[in-house]
Amino acid sequence: MNLGQQILFLVSALGACNGILLGIYLFRTKKQRSVAAVLLGILLLALSIRVGKSVLLFFNPQLSRIILQIGLTACFLIGPSLYYFLKSAITKPVKIPAMWKWVWGAQLGIILVAGFIAPYKVNPWIWNKVFVFIVYGQWAAYVVASGFLIRNYLKALFTDASALNNTEKLWLLVYLGNCVIFLGYLVSWIGIVNVIYMTGPISFSFMLYITMGFIMYGTSFENETPQDKPERKRIAEGSAQLWTEKLEKAVQENDLYKNPNLKLNDLAQQINISGHQLSQLLNDNLGKSFSTFINEYRINEACKLIESSRHLTFEAIGYDVGYNSKSTFYAAFRKIKGTTPALYKEQLEKITS
Template sequence: MNIGHQILFFISTLGAFNGIILSLYLFLIKKRRSTAVIFLYILLLSLSIRIGKSVFLYFNPSLPKIYLQIGLSACFLIGPSVYYFFRSAMTKATHIPNSWKWSWGIQAGILILGGILVPYQTYPEIWNNIIVYIIYAQWLIYLIATGFLLKSVLKTFFTMPSTLNDTEKFWVMLFLGNSIIYLAYLLSFASIINGMYISGPVLFTLMLYLAIFFNLSGTKFEVTETAVKTEKRKIAATDAVVWIERLENAILGKALYKDPNLKLSDLAKAINISVHQLSQLLNDNIGKSFSTYINEYRIHEACRLINTNGHLTFEAIGYEVGYNSKSTFYAAFRKIKATTPALYKESAENAP
C-alpha cells in the first residue's frame, strides 16, 4: 500500500470510526433524546457500518462474506433513517407514531429473516443479483420522498440561500450529502464510473465533520419552539423584494384573499417559503400582521365593489371578498377605513 492509499484508507476509516462513536454518543450519553435524534443515531450508525464495510472491501477484496452481508444490511436502514429523521425534525414529533413503528417493524423483520434464511455466504448470487437491487431501489425511494418533504427548503437554498437559518442549512447538507453518497455507490455498482466506490467513504467523512461543526456551533438538528421565537435575523432587502413581489402576484393573481379559510401556512405554500419566513417577511419587512395584510386586500376589493356594484348588499360584498360573517366584515372595514361601509358609500356618492 503506497502513501496515497494509506492517506485514503486513513481518511475513510476515520469517518466510519468517528461516525460510530458519535452515534453511540447520541444514543447513550445525550439526555432527553428527541424522536429526530433517535433517527439521526440510526442513520449515523447505519452509514458508518456501510462505510466501514466499503473501506475494508476496497483495500481487502477477499473480505469474509459475513462482513459484506452486514454492510449491505445496514444500507437497508439508511433510506428510512433519512426520511423519518426529517419527518420528525420538521414536525417536531415528540414520540414515534404507531404507523412509523409498524413500518420499521416490517422492514426490520424483512432484514433479519432475510439474513437468516438467505445468508450471503450461502447465496451470494441472490444477494448480488436481486437483494442488492432491492436495497438500492428502497434507498432511492426514501431519498425521493425526503426530497418532497424538503421541497420548499431546497428551493430556497438554490434561489435565496442567505434566508435559510442554520437548522435548515444543516438539513440541506445532510440531505445532499446522503444523495451524493448514494449516487457514488450507485455509479460504482453500475460500473459507470470507475473509482467511485471509495468516494462514498470520503464523502461521508466530509459530511460527518461538517455535521460536527454545525453541532459545535450551536445549530439545532430540528426546529424547536424556542428557536422559532428567538430567531430575529432580518431577511436581506434584495431577497425581501423578490418575495414581496411573489407574494403580491399570488394574492392578486389567484385572488387568495377571497378564501375565508386562508391561513398563513396556505400562503407560505403558495409562494414556496416556510411559515416562519413568511411571518418574518410580513412583520419585519412589510410591517404588518398576516390578518392586517389580508384584510387590506379584502377591504380594497370591497370598496371597489361598493363603488361599481350598487345592487349588491353590504353583506353580499363581505362574503364576496372573503369574510364569512357580516360582523367580521364590518369590524375589518371600520379598522381599515375608520368608517362603516354605509358611510363610505354615502361619502363616495356625494363626492364631487
C-alpha cells in the same frame, strides 16, 4: 499501500469510526434527546457500518462474506433513517409514532429473515443478483421521498439561501450528503470506474465533520417556533376582571387618556399595581398593548367630537383627545377605525342628511 491510498484509507476509516461514536452519542445523550436526534443517530450508525465495510473491502478484496452481509444489511436501513429523520425534524413528534415503528420493524424483519434463510456466505449469488436490487431500489425510493419532503427547502437553497436558518441548512446537508453517497455507490455497482466506490466513504466523512460542526455550534435538529416556547402564565380571571374594571373606571372618570405624556407606570399607579402587572394584564388578558388600549379611548372620544362639535378642526380634536401632532392623530385614527377623520365625517353627514 502508497501515500495516496494511505490518506484515502485514513480519511474514510476515521469517518466511519467517528460516525459510529457520534451516532451512539446522539442515540444515548439526554441533552438533545428528541425523535429527530435518535433517528439521526441511527442514520449515522447505518451509514458508518456501510462505509466501514466499503473501506475494508476496497483495501482487502478477500474480506469475509459475513462482513459483506452486514454492510448490505445496514444499507437497507439508510433510506428509512434519512426519511424519518427529516420527517421528525419537520413535524416534531414527541415520541416515535406507532406507524413509523411498524414500517421500521417490517423492513428490518425482512432483511434479517432474508439474511438468516439465505446467508451471504452460502448464497452469494442471491445477494449479488437479487437482494442488491432490492436494497438499492429501496434506498433510491427513500432518497426521492426525502427530497419531496424537503422540496421547499431545496428550492430556497437555489433561489434565496439567506432565507434558510442553520437548522434547515443542517437538514439539507444531511440530505444532499446522502444523495452523493448513494450515487457514489450506485455508479460503482453499475460498473463504472471502481475508484468511484470510495466516493461514498469520502463524502460521508466530509458530511459527518460538517454535521459535527453544526452540532458543536449548538444547532437544533428541529426548527424552533413560538409554540415551542412555554406560554407565559396569564393573570387569574378573577383578579384580571377586577383590575380591568378599576382600570377602565380610572381612565374614564379622570380622562387620563387625554394626557399626551401618559406612561404605563402612571396608569398602573392609579389602580395600585406594578407596571409589569399592568403590561401583563393588557397583553396576556386583554390582548392589546398599552398604546392600543389608550388610543382606543382617544379615538372613540375623537369620533364623539367629530359628531357633536363640527366646528372644530381635526387638528384641534387631535390635541383635545391627547395627541401632540396631527400626523400622530391621523395615523392612530386610521389604525383604529380603518379610515381617515375626513372620510369618517363624510359618512356621518351622509347618514344624517
